[in-house]
Amino acid sequence: xxxxxxxxxxxxxxxxxxxxxxxxxxxxxxxxxxxxxxxxxxxxxxxxxxxxxxxxxxxxxxxxxxxxxxxxxxxxxxxxxxxxxxxxxxxxxxxxxxxxxxxxxxxxxxxxxxxxxxxxxxxxxxxxxxxxxxxxxxxxxxxxxxxxxxxxxxxxxxxxxxxxxxxxxxxxxxxxxxxxxxxxxxxxxxxxxxxxxxxxxx
Amino acid sequence: xxxxxxxxxxxxxxxxxxxxxxxxxxxxxxxxxxxxxxxxxxxxxxxxxxxxxxxxxxxxxxxxxxxxxxxxxxxxxxxxxxxxxxxxxxxxxxxxxxxxxxxxxxxxxxxxxxxxxxxxxxxxxxxxxxxxxxxxxxxxxxxxxxxxxxxxxxxxxxxxxx
Numbered sequence: 001x002x003x004x005x006x007x008x009x010x011x012x013x014x015x016x017x018x019x020x021x022x023x024x025x026x027x028x029x030x031x032x033x034x035x036x037x038x039x040x041x042x043x044x045x046x047x048x049x050x051x052x053x054x055x056x057x058x059x060x061x062x063x064x065x066x067x068x069x070x071x072x073x074x075x076x077x078x079x080x081x082x083x084x085x086x087x088x089x090x091x092x093x094x095x096x097x098x099x100x101x102x103x104x105x106x107x108x109x110x111x112x113x114x115x116x117x118x119x120x121x122x123x124x125x126x127x128x129x130x131x132x133x134x135x136x137x138x139x140x141x142x143x144x145x146x147x148x149x150x151x152x153x154x155x156x157x158x159x160x161x162x163x164x165x166x167x168x169x170x171x172x173x174x175x176x177x178x179x180x181x182x183x184x185x186x187x188x189x190x191x192x193x194x195x196x197x198x199x200x201x202x
Numbered sequence: 203x204x205x206x207x208x209x210x211x212x213x214x215x216x217x218x219x220x221x222x223x224x225x226x227x228x229x230x231x232x233x234x235x236x237x238x239x240x241x242x243x244x245x246x247x248x249x250x251x252x253x254x255x256x257x258x259x260x261x262x263x264x265x266x267x268x269x270x271x272x273x274x275x276x277x278x279x280x281x282x283x284x285x286x287x288x289x290x291x292x293x294x295x296x297x298x299x300x301x302x303x304x305x306x307x308x309x310x311x312x313x314x315x316x317x318x319x320x321x322x323x324x325x326x327x328x329x330x331x332x333x334x335x336x337x338x339x340x341x342x343x344x345x346x347x348x349x350x351x352x353x354x355x356x357x358x359x360x361x362x363x364x
Contacts, residue, residue, distance in 0.1 A: 003326070003354060006308050010222075010327040013305065017218035028210045031242040109340035111268045112318075 044095050051088030058084035064147050073146055080139040087129050094122035130176045137168055209249055216262055226312050226320050227270040237273060244269045263338045267321050311357055319353050
């Protein structure tokens with residue numbers, strides 16, 4: 001089948017569609033309702049909620065920071081506070097960058113480039129988050145034990161952590177592997193898009 | 203005429219354009235309905251921004267193709283879509299099985315192309331000139347020509363390999 005033949009069939013579909021019943025006024029306006037919204041809005045809502053919880057946790061640590069009475073606990077507390085503030089802020093920033101891409105004002109090629117760039121940034125932040133979660137897991141134990149039970153786990157280790165910590169690490173490895181695979185899948189398709197455009201002058 | 207009335211008329215007059223794009227960029231009816239709704243929503247959202255600097259069809263293709271493209275990469279659990287099959291996706295009264303078979307062949311050929319090639323092919327089949335395709339897609343007209351030659355070659359090879 002050559003292009004001319006395909007064009008003839010294509011124009012026939014156009015004529016058939018013209019003959020079909022027109023889509024109703026109500027249906028068109030229903031499709032424009034805000035409730036449908038951008039799918040990223042949903043993701044952004046969950047991420048915003050998650051970020052809010054992280055910020056509250058960071059605030060709790062900061063308000064009780066004076067309870068951390070040794071240099072290593074202060075270090076753990078400071079790193080953990082930084083984690084709870086920086087990571088969600090970076091994720092939110094990347095998400096809102098994607099949301100802000102206006103698809104009507106730019107051409108296809110420009111949109112692809114902007115989109116792939118923003119998507120890669122978001123994925124990079126999420127991958128960074130996977131690694132930082134392991135560090136945070138190790139920091140949470142001493143900081144929260146001190147803040148809520150007034151126990152220094154480095155001086156008086158709690159036996160519960162002997163089995164709980166490996167379980168948490170295994171769980172996190174599983175979640176991270178799943179997350180990493182998702183990351184690989186998305187970035188691979190993004191790379192394919194860029195390859196399509198590499199010989200295009202934008 | 204109110205803004206809503208103008209918009210409804212625009213969609214009604216161009217429902218075929220949206221339908222064709224959704225067919226090329228989806229593989230099942232649910233996805234197609236979802237994309238159809240997404241395109242209408244995006245057109246409505248950017249309707250105010252349309253300044254008549256380009257042809258209305260150019261603007262519509264641009265928004266619709268960009269929506270299809272960005273949607274392909276989201277793949278996030280879709281919200282419930284509004285059923286449109288009874289008004290847009292129905293069979294025509296003069297159903298012709300031979301034509302249907304040939305149409306399936308056209309779609310099968312297009313489905314083998316990548317995202318950008320699909321857009322170029324779709325616009326070529328719509329009878330657009332290279333200049334207009336270039337404006338919609340955002341590449342130079344000479345690039346459009348080169349890419350279309352490659353697509354033709356690719357399609358020829360696909361047929362020969364079968």
